[in-house]
Amino acid sequence: MKAVRIMDLGNHAGETVIIKGWLAAKRSSGSIHFLQIRDGSGIVQGVAVKAEISSEVFSLAGSLSQESSIIVKGKVREDKRAPGGYELSLEGLELISLSKDYPITPKEHGTDFLMDNRHLWLRSPRQNAIMKVRHELVKACLDFFDERGFIKIDAPILTPAACEGTTTLFETQYFDQKAYLSQSGQLYMEAGAMAFGNVYCFGPTFRAEKSKTRRHLIEFWMIEPEMAYCDLDEDMRIQEEMVSYIVKRVLEKKNAELKLIGRDTTLLEKVAPPFPRLSYDEAVEILRKEGLSFEWGSDFGGNDETVIASKFDKPFFVHRFPMQCKAFYMKQDPQNPKVALCADMLAPEGYGEIIGGGQREDNLEVLEEKIKEHNLPKECYEWYLDLRRYGSVPHSGFGMGIERALAWICGLDHVRETIPFPRMLYRIYP
């Protein structure tokens, strides 16, 4: 008899099957044991009735502890009240390994304790569901770009120079020189866009920031597309199309998981292009109308973002930030040299920035000047300047932090639940 996975039980109604998994929980009432069996693909209730099975099997079922690994044999019975729609009438049971004093019990645990036990915490229904939504979200991003003919160009992690300043870089010795962990694949994606037209990378990025907020991870994953012959308007159009695509996909394929997490999906269901587009100036005006003092030229803080975002119930853009608060490679707006052709996408419900992007400077002389102004080592950027020497074209791109996007889509309070093994300030275990 071949083992089946719990998610496939619907194809085996009425049959006797084998399931290989773990005991998630147990309840007993004298002559019946109710076993909650999980196998990673789902949870099913196995019902062991004393009168129907051997006394050895019944007594073994009664002796099982939480997270013991078991192989069960049973008949699949349709049951409308069961979470997955099916129950199992237990016929046989084999104990693989008895778990003793599993640390994560049904009672409440502190966050530090759960984080120390992240390798086990992932088995809990809520964490399990979040990771499945993450899987779908990532897959949806890749599919979105693949369907549109983008080529995946993996950016290097070990880099010789800093993309956006050196203070928040992790440094390592690379044979006879220093190297730094990448904070963004963008510059490499620009080279890719000139070679392939449309490209993207999806990989880990690193910021050694001493920030301990609910929105910061030290190591996080970004999807970073870059498009040749693309301006800021088109860039924003692709962003709203992508975000709508992934939200729709997650709603379709991971509805049960969102329900388990307790996500109210009303607002998510409204996510569709076009997204509102607000200039930086208009955003500043909102803040001032709310009585906040905000100096033109600063970047928005978390609180500012929350105030602005409270005006919208779907994602929106803030575009054309002051040049002075943006990176050297941003293209100046020819209509207004004080601002850059850039845009951030902010999620509603207080989640703030999930995407940053814009049009890149494509003029060689201007870019050389910017590198000088920002006191960056020109020799590190010679290859980057080559992209302007040989066939420069208008081009744009963006980066979406997977974890922040996931926090919003799942409605989570803290990004620590959005990645399998979070790296945070002072936390690198497990």
Added chain:
Amino acid sequence: MKAVRIMDLGNHAGETVIIKGWLAAKRSSGSIHFLQIRDGSGIVQGVAVKAEISSEVFSLAGSLSQESSIIVKGKVREDKRAPGGYELSLEGLELISLSKDYPITPKEHGTDFLMDNRHLWLRSPRQNAIMKVRHELVKACLDFFDERGFIKIDAPILTPAACEGTTTLFETQYFDQKAYLSQSGQLYMEAGAMAFGNVYCFGPTFRAEKSKTRRHLIEFWMIEPEMAYCDLDEDMRIQEEMVSYIVKRVLEKKNAELKLIGRDTTLLEKVAPPFPRLSYDEAVEILRKEGLSFEWGSDFGGNDETVIASKFDKPFFVHRFPMQCKAFYMKQDPQNPKVALCADMLAPEGYGEIIGGGQREDNLEVLEEKIKEHNLPKECYEWYLDLRRYGSVPHSGFGMGIERALAWICGLDHVRETIPFPRMLYRIYP
């Protein structure tokens, strides 16, 4: 008029279209200029006939240099002799940016020069084609596991401890402690398998090896699945199924690219399960029969692998290596305690190992003993030992190096061509 991509020209036969791209090459014969136009999605020949267009456009076409960025307008004409099946009768031409002295000319260049210009070299037809095969190979791997219900669990890159020894690790300061760049996501995938049943990760891994061979990269990408309730036999079965799947996919979808690279695909077309399975002992016998002196208990060197692989014309397994040459987490063969329940997959045609994997030790006491024997710091592995304390099950997995697999599938001499921005001994630019 909307711009179209060259790969989509087939949908526009007879129409006048706009293409945004670069001049890859040019040939002139007095009254006709033949422009090879690339846009990253393909190459098309644009034919500028003096008698048919304005003298300005004709003279502009004649003045274009290699890699100048251009927007062309022209009528799509079917032409069986053309590489993509279509040609363009030029009607209009706009110069975006003139490229001066593009460094990579049609003449031969040395490897160091090309590597220094990797950001431009990617535009060359051969490198472009290899990256497109890479894209397809990676996508095929992800699709393979997604279709089978595996969950993608991204492994952390910054880790507190060494997975397989510390001599080849990149070290960095992680706030108040040391951290190391991951050499493998496997241990984390084992935690994932206990939570989700079947999982995989796909990410960069790092080995600070002072090796300068045609098979070594410092930074490379691995796909690492891990499966609960899975033994070595099933592990090998999934490996051969996966490799056959990706080879088939690449042959189907990237045939033109393989042709351009000059790959003879005869042997690739034969890749189908089952793959031959050779024990380590049988492999040693082959070496000895060939007159090589080989001591039982050593690992195979590159030359040994080549000799063994020459006996096969499709990928094959060598299984059950001596315990002494394998990592601490390998499970001992209960039939023969001298060997481990592990297997390498070797590619034919001299490409050697592309996959390493096997069954993991699932017994708590045995694993604790192994950690002691290997002088590893037990406190770093407490979470890993938890996986044996709470619901341990037989489990197996493997890791495939994307670059080595790609080198084989494309028939390349050196892995430096298999990754967009290679990191090699002393090379970290661009």
